[in-house]
Amino acid sequence: METSLLKKLVCPVCKGALAHDAAKQELVCEHDRLAFPIQDGIPVMLQGEARSLSEPDSPANA
Numbered sequence: 821m822e823t824s825l826l827k828k829l830v831c832p833v834c835k836g837a838l839a840h841d842a843a844k845q846e847l848v849c850e851h852d853r854l855a856f857p858i859q860d861g862i863p864v865m866l867q868g869e870a871r872s873l874s875e876p877d878s879p880a881n882a
C-alpha cells in the first residue's frame with residue numbers, strides 16, 4: 821500500500837504529523853482538528869478542502 825507516502829505528509833497548516841484514517845480515507849491533524857480527504861488515493865492537502873473535526877457535543881472551552 822501507499823502508507824510510506826502518507827507518512828511523509830504533514831499538515832499544511834501546522835506542519836505537524838497527520839494520522840491516516842483508512843476507514844474514512846482521510847488524513848487527520850489532531851492539532852488543528854482538520855481532516856484532509858484522500859481522493860482516488862491522492863491526499864488533498866488543502867486547508868480549504870479539509871473537514872472540521874469539531875464535534876457538536878464538544879465543550880466550547882477547549
Ligand SMILES: [Zn+2]
Nearest residue numbers: 831834849852
Ligand atoms: Zn495541523
